[in-house]
Amino acid sequence: MKSLFRISALSVAMSLSGLASATAETLRVGTEGAYAPFNSVSQDGAIEGFDVDIGNAICAVMEVECEWSVHDWGGIIPALNANKFDFMVASMAITPARQKAVIFTDPYYYNAMRFVKLKDVELDDAKPETLKGLTIGAQQGAVSAKVLDDWFADSDIKLFPKLGEALMDLESGRIDLVLASQFAIGDWMNDGVDCCEFVGESFLMDGTVGAGIAFRKDDAELQARVNKALKTIMDNGTYDEIRKKYFEFDIMSKPGYVSELFNQ
Template identity: 40%
Template structure:
C-alpha cells in the first residue's frame, strides 16, 4: 500500500488537467482497500462508493480533484502534513479523531456487526474467549480492545481483506466491522458460509469527510455539496449502485 500511495492518482472525470488560476485543485485521499467503499480494480484504478461520491462532490463544487490512495494507518497523518486536503475513506467520527481533524456532515451511517460462520454463535457475549479480529486503528478494533477480554486472542489486521482471509482460514472465529462493508463480503462466493451474528452495535456510526482543522471554508463547501447531491438525486443513484437500501 505504501507503493500504491505513490502511483495511484486520478483526476476527476469531466475535468481536464487545467492550469487556469480560477480552478482550485483538491487532493483527496482514500484507502483503496475497503470494498465496496474504496478499492483498486483490476486496471489499477480506484473505485467504490467513496470514489464515486468524491467525483460527484467535485463536480458540484466545480473543482478539479486528484484522488490518491493512502494506507489507513497513516491517512490522518497525511492530511495533517498537507499531503492532501481531505479524506473520503469511510471514516467514523470519533472524539479522538476530532482532536486532530475537522469533520463535515455525515455522508452515510453504519453500525458495527460481528461476522462469523453461520450458527457458530448468536450474540456478542459469546465472543468472549474466542479468537476475534478487526482492522487495526478502527473503531471496531478499539471497541474490541476496550470492551472484551479475549482468552484466545485479539487480532489486528492492516486491511479488511486480510481480516476476511483470516476468517476464511480459521485463524479467527469472528471479525467485527462496519455492517455495510461486511454486507459486501457476505454476498460474495467465499462469504456464503458466513453471516452476521449478534445485534448491531451502535457506536460512532456516522461516517464523514475529514479536513484539516481551521479549513472551515472547505468544510462548509463540502457540506453544501453533500446537501446538493441529496437534493438532486445523485446521492441516491450512487447509493443504489452499491446497495439496494438507503445507507444515509
C-alpha cells in the first residue's frame, strides 16, 4: 500500500490572504518521494523537497488543501490517469511522448542531465566515443535512460528502479558512471560522497521543454488554475524564496540539447 501523507497548505493561504474556509477544497497531489532534493520522504515520514514546497505554495495561492501521496516512478503516469491523485508535482520532464498521455503546466525549472563518474575512471569528457565499453547507470523511465538508449549504443547500460540504487552501485564501483539530473547528483555528492565527480557538460534531451506539473488530459480546467497559481508565485517572489532554500543558482536557464552537444 502506498504511503499517504496529508500536508495542508491552508495555513499558508490564511497568512497570505487572511481568508480561509472551513470547507476548503482538497486536491490530491502525487510525487515520487525518492528524488532528493526535489521530493523525498524523511525519516519521520514527511514528504519534503523543492517539488513539495512549490506544490504547497501553489495550493496556498489557490486556497485549497493539499493531500500528498508517493508513487513508484515507473507507474506514476498510469497512477495519475487511474485517478489515484489529481495532479503530479514530481520534476517530470515535459517530452512529446509524455504529452501523448498527460498535459502539463508551463515549465517550473529546467532539469539538465549530466554524467557523474568514479574518480578512478580516467575521463576528460563524456561523449558516445569516450564512454564506449563503460557501464552507465540510469533510472528506469527517466529521460536519461532514453538518452543512453539513443546515443550510447556502444556502452553497457544498466537501469535501476530508483536513482538512489544507481548511485549506490556507482559508489560501490559496480558501474562506471550514472546519467541523471545534475541537481539530484549534486545533492547526493554534497552529502559527504567522495567517490565521484562530474564529467562532461550538462544538457537536455531533444524536445524537452523543462519540468512541468502533470494532469489528466480531461483536466484542462484544473491545469489552467494551477498554471495561473504557478505564475503568481513566480511573479510575487515566492518561487525564488523556495528556490534559494535548495539552489544557489538560477534553475530557469535553459541548457543546450543533447543533439547539439553530441553532433559536434
